Amino acid sequence: MTRGFKFLQVKAMILTKQYRCIHSASCLCTKGHLNEEVIFLVFHHLNWNPMLIATLSCACKWFDDLAKRVLWKEFCRTRAPKMMLDLQSSGSHSIDGNWRALGKLLIYCSGCKKGGLFNNVDIPAHFVHRTRFSRTSGKSFLLPQCRTDVLYVSDPCEHLDQGDEGDxxxxxxxxxxxAMSKVRKVLINRGALLHPTEVCPYCKAKLWNMLQAKMIPSSASCRLGAYEDCIEYYVCLNGHVLGTCTLLPLSDTEEASEE
Structure with a gap:
């Protein structure tokens, strides 16, 4: 079966299932569907294309359930295999916040609307082709007493020349x-408050402001190549991190690294 034919087959399935079903044992929506094994093989051949997975998820709850359980998991394992092995090395077969949320985090820069999490920033969200996530970089975002925690952080997605906000x-x-991390324990012990209105763009969970909790070390600015007093980030109840910073001009970064 050629790739083009498989794509058309998936597209045809989507076009014929535009309603939401109740996903019960007697659901008529499941009749005529290809079984899970065939859909798995189709998406394997398509290299777990995230846009097609997202489109398929909108067809009905049967497809949505399959995407959550299988397709997004395989996408994450293909896109960041070493990271996924580490995140699951504790013996858990699931990921906090579900596989779809993690898949979105791997390829989606959330940006920010003016008046949102980062008040003065107004940059549209967008998909990114590929981003490097680093466990070593993650250490730079943790207080010394929390550095036994494991945190993967991406390189900054750069949005240059943003007027008064700079780069x-x-x-x-x-x-x-x-849920078992020292960061979470410190946040609770300090009585950190959850954001009253905004939620995580990846899993819709409530957010802690790490700047407000005074839990952003100076090492984070060095790792990002950013001004120390212009970093802010949040962590949600499922452990997803999203943040912003004002980047140093390249010449300043080079001088700092030489020192």
């Missing part, structure tokens, strides 16, 4: 086993 960078990340 803005957005970064994102994920904690391993956030």
């Amino acid at each position: 803005v960078g957005f970064f994102r990340g994920i904690f391993k086993c956030f």
